[in-house]
Amino acid sequence: DTGVSQNPRHKITKRGQNVTFRCDPISEHNRLYWYRQTLGQGPEFLTYFQNEAQLEKSRLLSDRFSAERPKGSFSTLEIQRTEQGDSAMYLCASSQGASNEKLFFGSGTQLSVL
Amino acid sequence: KQEVTQIPAALSVPEGENLVLNCSFTDSAIYNLQWFRQDPGKGLTSLLLIQSSQREQTSGRLNASLDKSSGRSTLYIAASQPGDSATYLCAVSGFFTGGGNKLTFGTGTQLKVEL
Numbered sequence: 001d002t003g004v005s006q007n008p009r010h011k012i013t014k015r016g017q018n019v020t021f022r023c024d025p026i027s028e029h030n031r032l033y034w035y036r037q038t039l040g041q042g043p044e045f046l047t048y049f050q051n052e053a054q055l056e057k058s059r060l061l062s063d064r065f066s067a068e069r070p071k072g073s074f075s076t077l078e079i080q081r082t083e084q085g086d087s088a089m090y091l092c093a094s095s096q097g098a099s100n101e102k103l104f105f106g107s108g109t110q111l112s113v114l
Numbered sequence: 115k116q117e118v119t120q121i122p123a124a125l126s127v128p129e130g131e132n133l134v135l136n137c138s139f140t141d142s143a144i145y146n147l148q149w150f151r152q153d154p155g156k157g158l159t160s161l162l163l164i165q166s167s168q169r170e171q172t173s174g175r176l177n178a179s180l181d182k183s184s185g186r187s188t189l190y191i192a193a194s195q196p197g198d199s200a201t202y203l204c205a206v207s208g209f210f211t212g213g214g215n216k217l218t219f220g221t222g223t224q225l226k227v228e229l
């Protein structure tokens with residue numbers, strides 16, 4: 001068990017470009033979450049998967065954002081036509097399945113849009 | 115809509131001091147409450163999780179309490195050390211219609227423990 005892994009750790013892109021982040025959850029965890037954190041703020045929920053099904057999306061997740069978890073294992077978060085306001089830390093978390101369980105977070109992907 | 119507030123926003127204490135961080139939330143219908151630690155530029159490390167039916171949890175020098183009816187939690191750190199310096203985040207767990215464990219976070223307390 002190596003914990004939740006996120007790649008890349010840092011991404012610098014120009015406004016208008018597309019970016020994709022990857023999250024590998026803890027292997028036996030069937031629940032996966034994406035959060036976004038801006039400087040000085042707590043993380044905000046973006047979306048949630050149970051296995052391969054995306055069960056909830058926040059209103060923060062505009063049409064430019066899409067997330068997938070094709071085989072119920074790793075997940076990707078894509079942002080199209082990036083804007084400077086997308087600059088943030090994107091955090092992935094996983095849990096085993098009970099609603100009262102701890103979430104285990106990855107180290108995040110820091111996105112900077114120039 | 116759930117709102118979580120943490121006080122103080124920042125705290126600086128000398129090594130060895132006992133300290134209390136505060137968290138309040140507006141909607142008492144929660145599954146649980148978690149305290150996390152975050153080091154600069156890093157992800158979150160879960161410290162303690164208190165189920166809604168529990169009053170407190172302890173781990174080493176850390177003790178977290180929960181008063182769900184009043185919407186409050188405290189994190190007590192005993193005999194603080196420089197290595198405790200970090201941002202401490204409180205998060206409450208709400209309900210998804212599809213199951214899951216949706217966390218609403220506070221903005222954190224930035225702690226600095228000085229030698």
